[in-house]
Amino acid sequence: MLDIKFIRENIDLVRKKLLSRNEKYALLLDNLINIDLKRREKIKDIENLKNILNDKSKEIMTLKKENKLDEMNNLLENLKELKNNIDIKQKDLNEAENSFQEIMLSIPNIPLDDVPEGKTDKDNEVIKFVGEPKKFDFDISDHVDLGKNLDILDFEVGAKIAGKRFAFMKGFGAKLERAIFTFMLDTHIEKGYTEVLTPFMANKDSFYGTGQLPKFEEDLFKCQDNFYLIPTAEVPITNIHRKEFLDEKNLPIKYVGFSPCFRRESGSYGKDTRGLIRNHQFDKVELVKFVKPCDGEKELLDLLGDACKILDLLELPYRVVKLCTGDLGFSSAKTYDIEVWMPFAKEYREISSCSLFTDFQARRLSVKYKSSDKKESSFVYTINGSGLAVGRTFAAILENYQEKDGSITIPKVLRKYMNNLEKISK
RNA sequence: GGAGAGAUACCCAAGUGGCUGAAGGGGCGGGUUUGCUAAACCUGUAGUAGGAUUUUUCCUAGCGAGGGUUCAAAUCCCUCUCUCUCCGCCA
Numbered sequence: 001m002l003d004i005k006f007i008r009e010n011i012d013l014v015r016k017k018l019l020s021r022n023e024k025y026a027l028l029l030d031n032l033i034n035i036d037l038k039r040r041e042k043i044k045d046i047e048n049l050k051n052i053l054n055d056k057s058k059e060i061m062t063l064k065k066e067n068k069l070d071e072m073n074n075l076l077e078n079l080k081e082l083k084n085n086i087d088i089k090q091k092d093l094n095e096a097e098n099s100f101q102e103i104m105l106s107i108p109n110i111p112l113d114d115v116p117e118g119k120t121d122k123d124n125e126v127i128k129f130v131g132e133p134k135k136f137d138f139d140i141s142d143h144v145d146l147g148k149n150l151d152i153l154d155f156e157v158g159a160k161i162a163g164k165r166f167a168f169m170k171g172f173g174a175k176l177e178r179a180i181f182t183f184m185l186d187t188h189i190e191k192g193y194t195e196v197l198t199p200f201m202a203n204k205d206s207f208y209g210t211g212q213l214p215k216f217e218e219d220l221f222k223c224q225d226n227f228y229l230i231p232t233a234e235v236p237i238t239n240i241h242r243k244e245f246l247d248e249k250n251l252p253i254k255y256v257g258f259s260p261c262f263r264r265e266s267g268s269y270g271k272d273t274r275g276l277i278r279n280h281q282f283d284k285v286e287l288v289k290f291v292k293p294c295d296g297e298k299e300l301l302d303l304l305g306d307a308c309k310i311l312d313l314l315e316l317p318y319r320v321v322k323l324c325t326g327d328l329g330f331s332s333a334k335t336y337d338i339e340v341w342m343p344f345a346k347e348y349r350e351i352s353s354c355s356l357f358t359d360f361q362a363r364r365l366s367v368k369y370k371s372s373d374k375k376e377s378s379f380v381y382t383i384n385g386s387g388l389a390v391g392r393t394f395a396a397i398l399e400n401y402q403e404k405d406g407s408i409t410i411p412k413v414l415r416k417y418m419n420n421l422e423k424i425s426k
Numbered sequence: 427g428g429a430g431a432g433a434u435a436c437c438c439a440a441g442u443g444g445c446u447g448a449a450g451g452g453g454c455g456g457g458u459u460u461g462c463u464a465a466a467c468c469u470g471u472a473g474u475a476g477g478a479u480u481u482u483u484c485c486u487a488g489c490g491a492g493g494g495u496u497c498a499a500a501u502c503c504c505u506c507u508c509u510c511u512c513c514g515c516c517a
Contacts, residue, residue: 043477047486054486057498061444072497079497245473353442377474 001363002105004036017110019326022119025107032103039096053079105208108217108330109360115334118324124337125324129310131317133341134400142344143398144275147173149406150424153398155275162211162236164273165265165280165392172424176397176410177283179253181258181390181418184285184310186385191306193256193287198236200259201227206239209365211331221262221280229262230365233286234384238361241290246369246380249376253297254289258388259284276391283390289383290367293359296333296381300356304336307352307387313409316396317341333358338388340396351392354385 002421009015011033018025039152056079063072114315116125135423147153152173158166169177189195207213207228221229230236237255244296246253272278287306291299304320311318323335332355359379362368370377401409407425 041476043486047477050487051485053497058444059499064444076497084498 001360002110003106003359003363004104014110016109017325020111021108021328022326027402028107032100032107035096035100035103039100042089042093042096046089048087049082049089053082053086056082061238071202077360102214105364108328109327109333109357111325112334112356112358112380113269115328116322116324119326120123121323121327123324124327125322127320127322127336129317129319130312131315131341133317136343136402138404140344140399140402142275142419143395146402146406146408147400150408150426152176152424153276162216162280164279167276167279167282172418172421175418176414176424177390177394180393180397180412181283181285182312182386182417184390184413185256185258186300187310187313188256188285188287188306191254191309193254193306196237196240196255196257197332198230198233198240198257200230200236200262202230202239203227206235206242209242210235210238210361211364215330218266218381219234219264221264230259232261232284232386233257233259234288237288238288238382238384240367241367242365243366245377246290246367248292248369251369251380252289255288257288259286259287270319276395277389282392285387285390287354287385287387290362290380291383292369293378293381295355296358299381300334300336300354300383302336303383303385303387304354307338307354307385310388310393311340311351313337313413314393314397316393316400317413318351329353329355330356331355333360336385340392341400342396343399349388349392351396352386355383357382357384 002014005027005122011029015029018029056075060072060075060079063069086289093332116123118124141149144153144155150172152169154168155166160170161168178234185195204213204226207220212231220231223229236259237257240255241253248259261282263280265278267279276282287303289299289303291396308320318340320336321337321339323332323337328335335353335355337350338352338354340351341347342349358381359384362379365382367380367382368377369380369392397411398408401411402425403409405425407423409423410421416422
């Protein structure tokens with residue numbers, strides 16, 4: 001959520017920034033400003049009347065004590081009318097407040113100045129390439145065929161158990177998955193992140209806090225009793241400190257958490273239907289930070305570096321791109337994607353998304369800190385990123401580390417998590 | 427799933443319709459006394475959100491959350507959340 005005071009004082013800037021995301025926000029912004037103006041007048045009016053009511057109510061008590069019953073009854077009649085009047089106006093104000101909140105919650109974050117302008121992912125800016133895609137001297141397979149031949153990956157069984165877009169892992173496949181996320185967790189813990197294991201379902205308030213609700217409900221699996229399955233551990237982890245005052249000396253706070261992620265993928269029929277790339281359930285290790293505003297940019301780059309380090313250690317080729325304004329996620333002010341090289345498709349695929357949310361989430365969540373010098377409290381900045389998506393890492397390892405005979409060499413850093421196994425073969 | 431108890435400020439806790447935005451204690455801040463410390467005494471101690479005004483103050487909301495009754499609610503009524511105890515069930 002943006003700061004309404006900032007919007008009032010910087011209308012032109014906000015409009016320009018929102019338009020750089022999408023033109024449709026122009027109308028929304030006009031609506032907001034209009035409603036805000038009206039609602040403030042209504043507030044002023046009602047608070048005035050309430051003030052009068054409060055004063056007069058106290059008079060009733062005095063009159064009662066002094067036994068001036070006639071006067072009291074007279075006043076009582078007047079106050080009933082006044083109260084009635086207030087009630088009517090209050091309902092009107094509540095409606096205005098509701099539409100105001102609704103719009104506030106559906107306006108995205110404004111991009112930072114160095115975010116490149118653009119409409120789609122074609123306009124994203126490639127920052128750097130790391131590692132050389134390996135040249136194979138044989139016909140390579142994709143991870144689905146490789147996994148199937150080794151009997152470690154089975155999408156038919158996944159479909160039988162649950163449906164399409166579900167994976168099933170077996171034997172060294174299951175073990176490799178476990179090795180990958182354990183390795184990721186251990187690496188991040190070493191970097192000073194605190195490991196957390198959270199609920200994999202969360203309530204509505206949590207989803208409003210991080211920005212998935214109210215706009216993106218159709219992307220979520222909804223359960224009974226008002227629970228939603230988490231689409232990323234970002235939701236529970238960022239909500240750890242909802243409605244809290246943090247101590248400045250504890251910042252930055254850094255968490256790493258593993259979770260399965262559940263996504264309906266409602267808008268992606270027919271896209272990436274094969275393999276581990278886009279499933280309803282996948283594992284992910286997530287990094288989340290709460291930082292002081294002045295450290296936002298630096299901490300984002302640090303987090304990006306922590307995510308990249310996983311691929312460095314796994315010796316997988318990748319590139320880093322900076323998302324353009326049109327491709328930016330709803331809550332994000334700046335995002336770097338990490339894309340891993342997939343040899344069969346001969347393309348880079350997103351494996352991590354690292355974002356700085358400025359105070360957008362913190363304002364929705366109400367996470368503040370009190371600085372030691374200023375007496376004023378302010379919202380923290382939140383940052384998060386995948387570190388990394390485990391399923392896609394699994395796929396990338398299979399494809400990049402495949403051998404002519406269909407076996408898979410285990411990346412060196414993972415071997416200690418797999419009883420020193422060097423190769424998965426038939 | 428059944429039965430009961432509870433949620434008040436940093437902490438403990440009083441408070442069943444108006445002089446309570448909150449007694450009392452602890453803690454913390456300041457002061458007096460004092461060679462220093464301690465003790466004693468005095469004194470201060472809602473942070474917040476919103477609106478107006480602007481640099482000063484005023485107003486509104488706020489006693490777990492949300493509704494309701496009333497001129498007036500921490501207090502009465504309803505719904506919900508969480509915590510605790512007992513029974514049942516269960517990994």
